[in-house]
Amino acid sequence: MNNKTIVFTGGGTGGHVYPALPIIELLQEKGFRICWIGSHTGIEKRIIAEWNLEYYSISTGKLRRYFSFKNFTDIFRIIAGLFQSIKLIKKINPAFVFSKGGFVSVPAVAAAWLLKIPSFTHDSDVVPGLATRINHRMTQNTFLAYHESRKYMKSHDDKIVISGNPVRSDFFNNEIPLPETWNKKLDGRPLLLILGGSSGAKQINLLVRECLDELTRHFTVIHQMGDELFQQEAEREHYHPVPYLNEELPALLQKADLALCRAGAGTLWELAVTETPGILIPLRVGSRGDQILNAEIVSQRGMALILEEKDMTPSGLLALIMKLYQDESLRKSMVENCRNFVNKKAEDVIVSYLLKES
Numbered sequence: 452m453n454n455k456t457i458v459f460t461g462g463g464t465g466g467h468v469y470p471a472l473p474i475i476e477l478l479q480e481k482g483f484r485i486c487w488i489g490s491h492t493g494i495e496k497r498i499i500a501e502w503n504l505e506y507y508s509i510s511t512g513k514l515r516r517y518f519s520f521k522n523f524t525d526i527f528r529i530i531a532g533l534f535q536s537i538k539l540i541k542k543i544n545p546a547f548v549f550s551k552g553g554f555v556s557v558p559a560v561a562a563a564w565l566l567k568i569p570s571f572t573h574d575s576d577v578v579p580g581l582a583t584r585i586n587h588r589m590t591q592n593t594f595l596a597y598h599e600s601r602k603y604m605k606s607h608d609d610k611i612v613i614s615g616n617p618v619r620s621d622f623f624n625n626e627i628p629l630p631e632t633w634n635k636k637l638d639g640r641p642l643l644l645i646l647g648g649s650s651g652a653k654q655i656n657l658l659v660r661e662c663l664d665e666l667t668r669h670f671t672v673i674h675q676m677g678d679e680l681f682q683q684e685a686e687r688e689h690y691h692p693v694p695y696l697n698e699e700l701p702a703l704l705q706k707a708d709l710a711l712c713r714a715g716a717g718t719l720w721e722l723a724v725t726e727t728p729g730i731l732i733p734l735r736v737g738s739r740g741d742q743i744l745n746a747e748i749v750s751q752r753g754m755a756l757i758l759e760e761k762d763m764t765p766s767g768l769l770a771l772i773m774k775l776y777q778d779e780s781l782r783k784s785m786v787e788n789c790r791n792f793v794n795k796k797a798e799d800v801i802v803s804y805l806l807k808e809s
């Protein structure tokens with residue numbers, strides 16, 4: 452092994468960063484130096500800084516499949532990002548590039564391809580994103596989370612590996628102590644954890660606000676609202692809104708009786724690992740529909756319930772939460788199905804392929 456540096460890339464949302472971290476941990480244990488190529492201001496910059504990894508910013512533009520004036524300016528940003536990536540990758544000279552998806556990853560993977568450096572990509576969603584489908588043409592292997600994902604990739608089937616979705620090790624550890632400030636908030640009542648994903652979920656915030664009195668009669672509610680959507684004044688008895696959850700999230704999920712959340716791929720795997728019965732409100736409007744399919748796949752496997760569009764009212768939400776809470780045998784079967792679902796660690800599968808290349 453003559454080159455022990457690996458370039459990771461990806462970003463835009465937490466779902467395009469967090470699953471890379473368990474892979475990075477394994478590679479660091481094997482003595483690799485890790486660098487990350489991301490955008491100037493995306494969430495990946497903050498997460499990677501928390502993990503004390505070397506970070507390099509490039510210009511980024513979004514890959515849209517609809518008309519927008521931004522398409523004209525973003526094309527120049529993407530080209531600038533490609534040249535910056537070529538310069539960086541030449542300088543770093545890594546053994547390979549690993550992409551966790553998102554539009555920021557395409558210039559780095561393309562630069563690796565032009566420089567004849569091997570690359571890999573991973574996608575967490577049932578339907579892989581556009582960036583992954585572009586990267587797939589240039590990679591050595593493409594890792595996908597579900598068997599069902601394979602049919603959405605139109606070419607190079609031989610490169611596809613179904614690996615599952617890597618989840619940070621803390622979610623597997625049910626003995627992580629909760630920070631004292633959080634322990635004080637949990638008062639022995641049933642715990643409902645509401646997660647809006649890495650950017651928060653306005654729709655969930657509005658629905659929850661409408662049925663908060665009833666929810667706090669039965670539960671202590673922790674509500675992650677998203678940095679931009681967070682409302683400080685909403686704090687009240689048995690209700691704890693927060694913009695974002697950091698190291699306390701794994702322990703809170705371990706302790707939660709129920710979770711109410713979006714259907715981001717990362718969140719769904721974290722529910723499975725912590726065996727938390729969940730109610731899902733997938734993002735429908737203004738998205739490519741990836742969360743709808745994510746939600747369907749886990750609900751078909753009996754791991755979570757979906758709040759259907761026709762029930763998207765405060766009373767509909769409340770009815771589903773109470774149904775799940777009061778039906779112990781349903782919750783037990785969901786826990787069992789989660790346990791059966793997570794039968795291997797995705798990072799082990801992925802790293803076994805990466806090591807062949809280093």
Ligand SMILES: CC(=O)N[C@H]1[C@@H](OP(=O)(O)OP(=O)(O)OC[C@H]2O[C@@H](n3ccc(=O)[nH]c3=O)[C@H](O)[C@@H]2O)O[C@H](CO)[C@@H](O)[C@@H]1O
Nearest residue numbers: 464465466469575648649650675695696715716717718742
């Ligand atoms: C609006 C949008 O584009 N959403 C996409 C994005 O979602 P998003 O990034 O929200 O979704 P994920 O559920 O995949 O990932 C969120 C990650 O953020 C972490 N987290 C979240 C909240 C918090 O307070 N603290 C925290 O650490 C979670 O533990 C999880 O690891 O990427 C997902 C994976 O490709 C997609 O399925 C979603 O459709």
